[in-house]
Amino acid sequence: MTTDLTPIRTAGTILLTSYKRDGSPVGTPVSVAFDGDRAFFRTYDKAWKVGRLRRNPEVELVPCTFRGRALGQPVRARATLLDEDQAGVAAAALARRHPVLQGVLVPLAHRLRKYQTLHYELTGLA
Numbered sequence: 001m002t003t004d005l006t007p008i009r010t011a012g013t014i015l016l017t018s019y020k021r022d023g024s025p026v027g028t029p030v031s032v033a034f035d036g037d038r039a040f041f042r043t044y045d046k047a048w049k050v051g052r053l054r055r056n057p058e059v060e061l062v063p064c065t066f067r068g069r070a071l072g073q074p075v076r077a078r079a080t081l082l083d084e085d086q087a088g089v090a091a092a093a094l095a096r097r098h099p100v101l102q103g104v105l106v107p108l109a110h111r112l113r114k115y116q117t118l119h120y121e122l123t124g125l126a
Contacts, residue, residue: 004075004124005037005039005061005075005077005122005123005124007062007063007072007073007075008032008039008061008062008063008072008075009034009039010063011032011063011064011071011072012031012032012097012098013029013030013031013032013063013064013065013066013068014029014030014032014041014061014062014063014064015027015028015029015061015062015063015064015068015070016028016029016030016041016049016059016060016061016079017059017060017061017062017074018049018052018053018056018059018079019052019056019058019059020052021055025060026048026049026052027068028049028068029064029065029066029067029068030042030043031094031097031098031101031102031106032061032097032122033090033093033094033096033097033098033102034093034097035089035090035092035093038089038093038121039077039121039122039123040082040089040090040093040094040119040120040121040122041079041094041119041120041122042090042091042094042102042106042117042118042119042120043117043118043120044110044113044115044116044117044118045115045116045117045118046115050118053079053081053120054081057078057079057080058076058077058078058125059076059077059078059079059122060074060075060076060077061074061075061076061077061122062074062075075124076124076125077122077123077124077125078122078123078125079120079121079122080120080121080122080123081118081119081120082118082119082120082121086119086121087117087118087119090119090120090121091107091117091119094119
């Protein structure tokens with residue numbers, strides 16, 4: 001398993017594996033985008049993964065299909081919740097990489113459901 005994020009750089013979707021309190025893994029496909037060397041994904045405040053990431057920010061990432069079928073080797077990383085200023089950078093990167101899904105549909109769905117959108121940065125672990 002590598003700690004460099006290079007294996008996910010060309011992926012549009014990654015399987016983000018976070019961990020429950022008992023240590024059991026839970027994989028969720030998420031859209032990923034890069035801005036330079038920084039990798040980002042977004043979710044909403046009521047998603048179960050938010051609680052898991054709050055307790056344990058260490059994750060495993062692997063390129064995958066839109067439905068979550070793994071297509072490569074896992075990468076160890078840390079997911080860090082971004083503040084509002086940095087979230088703008090993440091939102092712009094996601095909208096550039098996925099213009100329809102992350103530029104229009106996901107933000108619209110979050111607004112309609114009155115969710116708070118959360119942006120995370122992924123950094124490889126040494």
